[in-house]
Amino acid sequence: MSDPVPPPIVAPSTTPPLSLHVPEPAVRPGGKPDFSHVRVPEAGTVRRPPLDVAAADIRDLAYTIIRVLNREGRAVGDWAGSLDADGLRRGLRAMIKTRAFDARMLMAQRQGKTSFYMQSTGEEAIACAFQLALEPGDMNFPTYRQQGLLIAQDWPLVDMMCQIFSNEKDRLGGRQLPIMYSARDAGFFSISGNLGTQYVQAVGWAMASAIRGDTRVAAAWIGDGSTAESDFHSALVFASVYRPPVILNIVNNQWAISTSQAIAGGENATFAARAHGYGIPSLRVDGNDYLAVHAAARWAIDRARRNLGPTLIEWVTYRVAAHSTSDDPSKYRPKEESDAWPLGDPVERLKNHLIGIGEWSDERHAQARAEIDQEVLDAAREAERHGTLHTGPKPSAKAMFEGVYKDMPKHLREQRRELGV
Amino acid sequence: MAVEVLMPALSPTMEEGKLAKWLKAEGDKIKSGDVIAEIETDKATMEVEAVDEGVLAKILVAAGTENVKVNTPIAVIGAEGESVAAAPAAVAAPAPVAAAPAPVAAPAATVPAAPKSEPDPVEEVPPGTEFVSMTVREALRDAMAEEMRADPTVFVMGEEVAEYQGAYKITQGLLQEFGAERVIDTPITEHGFAGIGVGAAFAGLRPIVEFMTFNFAMQAIDHIINSAAKTLYMSGGQMGCPIVFRGANGAAARVGAQHSQDYAAWYSQVPGLRVIQPWSAADAKGLLKAAIRDPNPVVFLENEILYGQSFQVPKGDFVTPIGKARIVRAGTDATLVSFGIGMTYCVKAADELAKLGIDVEVIDLRTIRPMDLPTVVRSVIKTGRCVTVEEGWPQSSVGDHIASRIMREAFDYLDAPVISVTGKDVPMPYAANLEKLALPNVQEVIDAVRSVSYR
Numbered sequence: 001m002s003d004p005v006p007p008p009i010v011a012p013s014t015t016p017p018l019s020l021h022v023p024e025p026a027v028r029p030g031g032k033p034d035f036s037h038v039r040v041p042e043a044g045t046v047r048r049p050p051l052d053v054a055a056a057d058i059r060d061l062a063y064t065i066i067r068v069l070n071r072e073g074r075a076v077g078d079w080a081g082s083l084d085a086d087g088l089r090r091g092l093r094a095m096i097k098t099r100a101f102d103a104r105m106l107m108a109q110r111q112g113k114t115s116f117y118m119q120s121t122g123e124e125a126i127a128c129a130f131q132l133a134l135e136p137g138d139m140n141f142p143t144y145r146q147q148g149l150l151i152a153q154d155w156p157l158v159d160m161m162c163q164i165f166s167n168e169k170d171r172l173g174g175r176q177l178p179i180m181y182s183a184r185d186a187g188f189f190s191i192s193g194n195l196g197t198q199y200v201q202a203v204g205w206a207m208a209s210a211i212r213g214d215t216r217v218a219a220a221w222i223g224d225g226s227t228a229e230s231d232f233h234s235a236l237v238f239a240s241v242y243r244p245p246v247i248l249n250i251v252n253n254q255w256a257i258s259t260s261q262a263i264a265g266g267e268n269a270t271f272a273a274r275a276h277g278y279g280i281p282s283l284r285v286d287g288n289d290y291l292a293v294h295a296a297a298r299w300a301i302d303r304a305r306r307n308l309g310p311t312l313i314e315w316v317t318y319r320v321a322a323h324s325t326s327d328d329p330s331k332y333r334p335k336e337e338s339d340a341w342p343l344g345d346p347v348e349r350l351k352n353h354l355i356g357i358g359e360w361s362d363e364r365h366a367q368a369r370a371e372i373d374q375e376v377l378d379a380a381r382e383a384e385r386h387g388t389l390h391t392g393p394k395p396s397a398k399a400m401f402e403g404v405y406k407d408m409p410k411h412l413r414e415q416r417r418e419l420g421v
Numbered sequence: 422m423a424v425e426v427l428m429p430a431l432s433p434t435m436e437e438g439k440l441a442k443w444l445k446a447e448g449d450k451i452k453s454g455d456v457i458a459e460i461e462t463d464k465a466t467m468e469v470e471a472v473d474e475g476v477l478a479k480i481l482v483a484a485g486t487e488n489v490k491v492n493t494p495i496a497v498i499g500a501e502g503e504s505v506a507a508a509p510a511a512v513a514a515p516a517p518v519a520a521a522p523a524p525v526a527a528p529a530a531t532v533p534a535a536p537k538s539e540p541d542p543v544e545e546v547p548p549g550t551e552f553v554s555m556t557v558r559e560a561l562r563d564a565m566a567e568e569m570r571a572d573p574t575v576f577v578m579g580e581e582v583a584e585y586q587g588a589y590k591i592t593q594g595l596l597q598e599f600g601a602e603r604v605i606d607t608p609i610t611e612h613g614f615a616g617i618g619v620g621a622a623f624a625g626l627r628p629i630v631e632f633m634t635f636n637f638a639m640q641a642i643d644h645i646i647n648s649a650a651k652t653l654y655m656s657g658g659q660m661g662c663p664i665v666f667r668g669a670n671g672a673a674a675r676v677g678a679q680h681s682q683d684y685a686a687w688y689s690q691v692p693g694l695r696v697i698q699p700w701s702a703a704d705a706k707g708l709l710k711a712a713i714r715d716p717n718p719v720v721f722l723e724n725e726i727l728y729g730q731s732f733q734v735p736k737g738d739f740v741t742p743i744g745k746a747r748i749v750r751a752g753t754d755a756t757l758v759s760f761g762i763g764m765t766y767c768v769k770a771a772d773e774l775a776k777l778g779i780d781v782e783v784i785d786l787r788t789i790r791p792m793d794l795p796t797v798v799r800s801v802i803k804t805g806r807c808v809t810v811e812e813g814w815p816q817s818s819v820g821d822h823i824a825s826r827i828m829r830e831a832f833d834y835l836d837a838p839v840i841s842v843t844g845k846d847v848p849m850p851y852a853a854n855l856e857k858l859a860l861p862n863v864q865e866v867i868d869a870v871r872s873v874s875y876r
Contacts (some may be wrong), residue, residue, distance in 0.1 A: 259584070259609075
């Protein structure tokens with residue numbers, strides 16, 4: 001058979017040959033961290049539009065960053081004031097607990113108690129503040145880096161750890177990966193390991209809520225890298241056409257394993273701006289500013305609840321830790337890069353704000369951290385009593401055949417019998 | 422009491438690593454959580470934290486030591502205190518932990534032992550060819566590098582293939598040798614970059630599309646089947662699609678339901694595709710080279726657990742023919758047919774069965790489509806018995822197809838029904854104990870051969 005492939009098309013000789021543009025991050029290991037491409041406006045300078053604003057009237061909000069906490073730690077501007085001191089302290093504790101949980105579970109992975117872990121270090125404000133702006137019955141469709149959604153609502157740490165350790169108390173019976181939690185009662189949809197699928201499903205869930213005349217809203221979550229997935233674009237089409245009650249969150253933490261946000265198109269436009277082609281109102285928010293996250297989340301959730309339709313929010317943040325326990329970020333970005341990140345650390349910023357308004361102190365902070373560390377350690381010890389990945393009690397072998405179908409078919413009952421379990 | 426610190430595993434499939442450096446010296450006091458050493462693997466660097474308090478009594482493995490096996494004792498900690506972490510006064514003291522967990526208990530991965538430096542006769546190479554031991558990972562890399570040197574239209578694209586050198590380090594060094602226009606980090610969209618690859622192949626290039634794993638390629642299957650496989654046919658032979666889709670396929674270890682599927686049976690159904698699933702490094706190299714040169718779309722199914730295993734590979738520019746099975750072990754009593762990682766169960770089972778006096782012929786299909794059925798049928802005519810082995814699900818499996826063809830072409834020679842040993846009919850569970858039960862094992866293969874042999 002002759003080769004059916006035509007020869008490469010050769011450009012006319014008068015035209016210089018084409019070349020392919022391959023984006024590169026601003027800096028690689030060994031270089032000096034450079035975030036000059038992240039333009040950070042002063043806190044308090046971005047207006048807060050009315051809830052029923054038209055998408056066309058806030059196009060500029062996709063090209064700035066909504067910030068509440070200024071350099072002195074004061075809350076300023078239209079978006080300030082969505083939380084009282086108790087609410088702020090609750091948020092601070094949620095973030096500290098999320099970070100402590102991550103640190104303990106990372107160590108557990110290094111000790112072989114689980115096979116895999118993913119931290120959310122530096123991004124805690126986004127999940128924690130967002131969750132505390134939702135209401136019971138609302139549903140998150142999270143990615144694997146939103147453990148803060150569960151921790152902020154005081155979901156039992158032991159329960160999460162038992163899944164991570166894959167032990168006899170794992171509520172999913174050893175059938176799902178560690179960290180890919182499912183907690184319907186907590187408004188936390190089962191995490192999918194295949195990127196992006198949850199985004200369009202959240203829009204479907206929200207459309208169902210509208211079709212049923214319910215009052216519940218959905219929150220879709222995705223990372224900067226996964227916005228490349230078809231699911232993201234399909235989600236925006238349907239959100240635009242049917243205007244369901246959904247918040248379309250994009251957590252732009254700058255890195256998808258080793259590929260920078262430029263590889264997902266971030267060097268040409270902001271991720272928030274992607275909503276414009278669909279006529280969806282869009283905000284770009286400082287994801288390391290707990291107050292800004294809460295205020296923007298509340299704005300978008302209120303819009304959804306009042307049947308004003310979807311909102312897309314790009315949360316600008318930085319992934320401080322490795323992507324997962326399987327990679328080494330020093331191979332693809334400077335080690336000091338997280339220190340140079342211009343939006344700072346969300347825990348420190350909220351702590352300084354609370355101290356500044358006289359509602360917190362370094363002593364109380366140290367005490368809170370010690371209490372939370374102990375709470376996490378106690379939870380880990382409790383969970384470990386029920387076994388870890390390779391030691392102690394395991395999920396029941398019977399569980400393997402359960403949940404394949406709602407009712408177990410005959411051939412699976414037979415397989416189970418053959419295994420003698 | 423002194424406790425040993427063991428070489429930790431970074432992932433369930435890690436077998437060994439380099440002890441890069443010690444951050445504590447002998448005699449240093451150590452608290453729980455202190456980083457005492459750094460370990461390097463081909464994937465990443467990791468820190469070793471102390472679990473217990475005490476004094477670093479003895480360093481057993483010196484800094485800079487390569488190839489330290491997982492679970493090897495690397496140091497001894499002499500325990501001074503008993504508490505793991507001091508409880509602040511405000512909080513009630515926790516109940517004492519009954520038994521301290523084993524320090525750095527590394528997962529004992531269910532990785533089949535590599536047939537170390539075992540002669541691996543490859544009938545396609547001329548006698549006198551020199552062989553060299555290499556891993557499947559290196560073999561795949563070399564195949565791509567050699568073909569990229571020979572043909573400027575060959576390029577590789579996928580997630581993490583360039584800067585990171587591949588999520589499983591298969592594209593190691595390719596970015597440095599061939600540059601960013603031929604080793605391309607793509608946005609995260611298998612549906613997208615499979616389509617881009619198909620388009621580039623339509624334009625006359627020869628793309629190698631790496632899927633981090635084939636599990637992620639479910640969304641790309643429309644491009645693979647509806648476009649890559651059918652366009653030559655639908656265009657009346659005018660435009661074809663010389664492309665290779667390659668990546669890890671099947672179960673690794675502890676990656677759960679969505680990341681542990683064997684797609685051999687899925688793709689084997691599709692006319693227009695070639696489907697390859699190699700076991701040995703020699704076949705990985707020879708068949709990948711053949712796939713890159715082939716004018717048709719090829720689905721090339723690799724396996725994460727096999728990546729690190731070593732085999733004898735012929736030196737030089739050899740190409741393994743697509744569509745030809747290999748008789749790995751000749752025998753007279755029963756035929757075992759498998760492919761990919763299924764072969765690891767078969768060669769071990771054949772050894773055990775030999776001890777029972779059952780002389781098994783083992784066939785490695787290597788290519789699933791086109792399938793070398795004549796070799797299988799000839800063997801079954803000789804032995805009268807057949808067992809197929811694969812990790813995929815039982816219904817409509819590759820083994821089912823083989824059984825059906827044997828029934829048609831060698832019915833009168835069969836002394837027993839063909840048995841297909843497969844994974845259980847459930848999504849892959851995550852837990853180590855359940856995962857082991859869900860996969861086939863050597864004993865099931867032995868039992869199946871004994872069953873068809875009535876022994």
